Amino acid sequence: MIKWRGIAFKLHPLFVLLMLLALAMGEWLGVVTLFGIVLLHELGHLAMALRFGWTIREVKLLPFGGVLEVEEAGTVPAKEEALVAIAGPAQNAWLAVAAYLAGLLGWVDTAWSHDFIKANALILLFNLLPIMPLDGGKLVQAWMSLRIPYHRVLLWSSRLSLFFSAAVVLYSFVPLLQGGVLQMNALAVGLFLCASNWTYRKNVPFVFLRFLVHRARRSEGRIDRGTLAQPIVVAEQRQPSDVVKLLMKERYHLVYVIKQGKVQKVVPEDQLVDRFLHTLTNGHADLRFFM
Known part of the structure; x- marks a missing residue:
């Protein structure tokens, strides 16, 4: 080292x-x-x-x-x-x-x-290749984060990475079908990527939690510069652990709470995230929910 x-x-x-x-x-x-x-x-x-x-x-x-x-x-x-x-x-x-x-x-x-x-x-x-932690995987993840909620980004990037990692392993066996020898380099790299992304898939809840913890600081910067908020409309009975999964990485959100077709209140995302982290700290939420 x-x-x-x-x-x-x-x-x-x-x-x-x-x-x-x-x-x-x-x-x-x-x-x-x-x-x-x-x-x-x-x-x-x-x-x-x-x-x-x-x-x-x-x-x-x-x-x-x-x-x-x-x-x-x-x-x-x-x-x-x-x-x-x-x-x-x-x-x-x-x-x-x-x-x-x-x-x-x-x-x-x-x-x-x-x-x-x-x-x-x-x-x-x-x-x-669209595999984490390769550059293609990171580019796909950055592209997806502009279009869908970040929790979904993490789940789909891990699934795509596992799929294409398995494809690399299968590719290493192709020469055998043609009378050649096993591609040991491709097999070793493919197995490494499979193991790495299996671990990454299990760590999605912790990656998402880190995203939420740092969210407030980035939100303050957006507000200071002035930003257009993207609304999230939810029913009154929805739990914070449900709603935080709808946050997009590159947007600032205002959460509109609806009851019987009427807006009951508007909650800034900062309050939503703080409430969820508070419930998590006090043992009323489970990270397994984000798997």
Whole structure:
């Protein structure tokens, strides 16, 4: 582990395993190249996150990219999340272009340039799969958060991630049907993504709770700047635990409580969230409700 400006840089055990396997096969140049590509990919994410003032706890490098552990996860604007996500693949794009030009001008060996371009293209395209924590998964999640309530965003992104993670595992067996050998790299990565997203699915209630805890601070900022409120209309008997599931990440809400066709009261979302967190603290609500 290496620390820089309070940020820990770590190699994931899966990356270490694949690197050791490659070294055992004498592919040391490939290991160095892959490490450099992955590091630059993740530095793209890191630079953009720091530009937005995010607090980064850890950078974990994986064979296909990496993961930023940030304090603000799930609480920052969708636009920032999307830009941080796309900053990684953008590094692979310019690296591929640079390698192509270097090979064209004769500055590097053409075969090496071709392999380098192929590696960057593979990492770029793989990271755009709609799987958490890949960049494509984060982009899909940011896009969904502009259109549907955030609780539903978390549930659907976890379901999509599990589905496509399983598809990666199945893809690793395709060569066997064609008389080839099992794609061990794809199998290892696919199983890792399945396990990661199964854990993420179980942690949805806690991710949503963190979203609610930070909600009041973001709401105050919107009110100070002036914002159009999006109404949520509910019947009087609806519980706070039902209503908070209707909150959209990129909107400020006023909750209209209806009884017998008439508005009984209008509740700002801040009061709604405070009431729910109070009931949760006093043991009158259960996080399993958000599964």
